[in-house]
Amino acid sequence: MASATSQATDTRNLSPLTQRSVWKALQTHFESVRELHLRELFAQDPSRGERMTVEGAGLFLDYSKNRITDETVKLLVRLAEETGLSNRIEAMFRGEKINVTEKRAVLHIALRAPKGSSILVDGADVVPEVHVVLVKMEAFANRVRSGEWKGHTGKRIRNVINIGIGGSDLGPVMAYEALRHFSDRSLTFRFVSNVDGTDFAEAVQDLDPAETLFIISSKTFTTLETMTNAHSARDWSLAGLGRDEKSVAKHFVAVSTNSAEVTKFGIDTANMFGFWDWVGGRYSMDSAIGLSTMLAIGPENFRAMLDGFHQMDEHFRSAPLERNLPVLLGLLGIWYNNFFGAQTVAVLPYEQYLKRFPAYLQQLTMESNGKHVTLDGAHVDYATGPIYWGEPGTNGQHSFYQLIHQGTNLIPCDFIAFTSTLNPLGRHHDMLIANVFAQTEALAFGKTAEEVRSEGTPDWLVPHRVFEGNRPSNTILADRLTPHTLGKLVALYEHSVFTQGAIWQINSFDQWGVELGKALAQRIIPELESATEPPLKHDSSTNNLIRKYRQSKQKS
Ligand code: F6P
Numbered sequence: 001m002a003s004a005t006s007q008a009t010d011t012r013n014l015s016p017l018t019q020r021s022v023w024k025a026l027q028t029h030f031e032s033v034r035e036l037h038l039r040e041l042f043a044q045d046p047s048r049g050e051r052m053t054v055e056g057a058g059l060f061l062d063y064s065k066n067r068i069t070d071e072t073v074k075l076l077v078r079l080a081e082e083t084g085l086s087n088r089i090e091a092m093f094r095g096e097k098i099n100v101t102e103k104r105a106v107l108h109i110a111l112r113a114p115k116g117s118s119i120l121v122d123g124a125d126v127v128p129e130v131h132v133v134l135v136k137m138e139a140f141a142n143r144v145r146s147g148e149w150k151g152h153t154g155k156r157i158r159n160v161i162n163i164g165i166g167g168s169d170l171g172p173v174m175a176y177e178a179l180r181h182f183s184d185r186s187l188t189f190r191f192v193s194n195v196d197g198t199d200f201a202e203a204v205q206d207l208d209p210a211e212t213l214f215i216i217s218s219k220t221f222t223t224l225e226t227m228t229n230a231h232s233a234r235d236w237s238l239a240g241l242g243r244d245e246k247s248v249a250k251h252f253v254a255v256s257t258n259s260a261e262v263t264k265f266g267i268d269t270a271n272m273f274g275f276w277d278w279v280g281g282r283y284s285m286d287s288a289i290g291l292s293t294m295l296a297i298g299p300e301n302f303r304a305m306l307d308g309f310h311q312m313d314e315h316f317r318s319a320p321l322e323r324n325l326p327v328l329l330g331l332l333g334i335w336y337n338n339f340f341g342a343q344t345v346a347v348l349p350y351e352q353y354l355k356r357f358p359a360y361l362q363q364l365t366m367e368s369n370g371k372h373v374t375l376d377g378a379h380v381d382y383a384t385g386p387i388y389w390g391e392p393g394t395n396g397q398h399s400f401y402q403l404i405h406q407g408t409n410l411i412p413c414d415f416i417a418f419t420s421t422l423n424p425l426g427r428h429h430d431m432l433i434a435n436v437f438a439q440t441e442a443l444a445f446g447k448t449a450e451e452v453r454s455e456g457t458p459d460w461l462v463p464h465r466v467f468e469g470n471r472p473s474n475t476i477l478a479d480r481l482t483p484h485t486l487g488k489l490v491a492l493y494e495h496s497v498f499t500q501g502a503i504w505q506i507n508s509f510d511q512w513g514v515e516l517g518k519a520l521a522q523r524i525i526p527e528l529e530s531a532t533e534p535p536l537k538h539d540s541s542t543n544n545l546i547r548k549y550r551q552s553k554q555k556s
Pocket of ligand 1: 165166167168217218219220221222223226281282367511514
């Protein structure tokens with residue numbers, strides 16, 4: 001087994017990114033293409049729209065409407081080669097401890113590795129364990145879905161509430177919404193994440209405790225929000241079930257890596273579904289954290305989703321860099337982030353079922369690549385992860401697209417669309433897809449002053465109606481939003497995040513930046529709750545806010 005400082009993961013031999021000759025070549029190249037307009041690029045090369053496309057694992061990417069030339073792609077691919085991307089990919093797949101600050105392997109790819117394959121961590125094959133948990137999840141899911149699993153009073157389970165936050169919530173809720181079409185409609189699914197009591201109160205207000213199953217999902221089983229909600233759930237459930245402690249076994253299951261804490265909470269480990277420290281929270285939706293997904297869509301569909309993930313994993317591992325979807329997506333992101341200075345990326349799914357996909361991607365991308373030091377701890381002198389945001393189309397067109405079309409910020413966009421719909425309804429789908437294509441066309445080519453004038457627009461109004469165009473976008477097309485496709489789509493973004501992190505030489509798999517706020521909140525909670533006036537040692541603003549809150553709490 002290779003060590004954390006093996007050749008593949010060792011960055012000490014790499015010169016700083018911005019000192020590399022390929023980086024400098026990209027800077028020089030950027031100066032020569034920055035003013036080029038997509039109108040010119042398409043006019044010069046009529047086949048550009050067919051040529052700058054790539055297909056991988058059944059997903060189609062059209063990247064022709066980007067402000068790039070063939071030379072840009074060549075240089076970006078060279079950047080990936082020279083910064084050792086292929087070695088880093090292999091290191092991940094080999095189970096090396098590439099999460100160096102936490103001394104952990106990064107093996108979400110093992111969660112979807114087919115039975116019979118082998119991935120070693122510290123000399124032990126993890127794939128059989130993955131399949132043992134999958135089988136346990138399947139047995140449980142089948143019992144709940146068939147009605148064989150009964151609640152404490154003998155009623156069957158009708159409601160499933162996942163309690164978790166971050167990766168223990170966003171993946172499950174996104175997947176549930178995305179795959180609702182495939183879900184068992186006789187079951188109600190809800191997701192509680194926020195420590196704001198409203199989240200829990202609203203989730204249970206119309207439910208019968210005798211028919212409600214809670215899945216407490218937490219990798220650590222110590223997260224403030226999740227444990228607070230889990231205790232409130234326990235109280236609510238017990239109150240509705242005659243305060244019989246035995247009912248917990250029928251109404252609570254846990255998904256965690258921490259069996260000691262699960263037992264302490266009162267959940268029998270027989271009702272616990274495990275995963276491992278080599279699965280990062282934001283990479284865990286296809287582990288046991290996906291139990292709610294499996295309950296909703298059934299084991300067979302869940303397996304199909306895992307297969308979709310795996311197909312994209314294989315593509316990422318084996319396709320040449322210049323034909324590799326996640327690599328190209330990642331490199332284009334670097335092009336805009338580091339050379340054009342674009343600070344955000346909009347993700348625009350034209351698929352209502354993907355309404356929570358941008359929120360899911362925010363954790364995946366921003367918790368992964370929002371880092372200010374390299375693997376060696378040196379401060380970076382270049383921008384790292386951009387801000388991801390978005391909403392489903394066409395809704396966004398009637399709110400924030402104005403700024404994308406005519407504002408002063410450059411916002412590269414990822415449009416995601418499906419050639420067929422799960423809900424054929426008259427002409428809706430043609431209209432939806434027409435809007436995708438229209439938006440990418442309008443963003444790229446805009447409308448010149450001459451064109452506006454030729455429509456009879458008075459001179460004073462012309463500047464307002466001009467679309468400069470040259471706004472870049474990717475279009476990702478798939479056939480239908482199935483479990484299989486969702487797996488591919490998520491893996492596409494997981495690996496594009498990996499690509500960027502590898503090139504930026506940062507650790508995409510830790511999240512130390514969330515710690516300080518958590519620690520400070522733990523200090524402030526007793527200050528808010530203390531019966532006597534607490535001595536406050538914060539800054540004057542924080543002290544004042546605490547006093548104000550305490551005063552109004554005392555009045556109410
Ligand atoms: O606070 C950030 C974080 O650690 C995420 O990385 C993680 O997904 C989330 O909290 C929830 O953690 P857990 O699953 O351990 O409750």
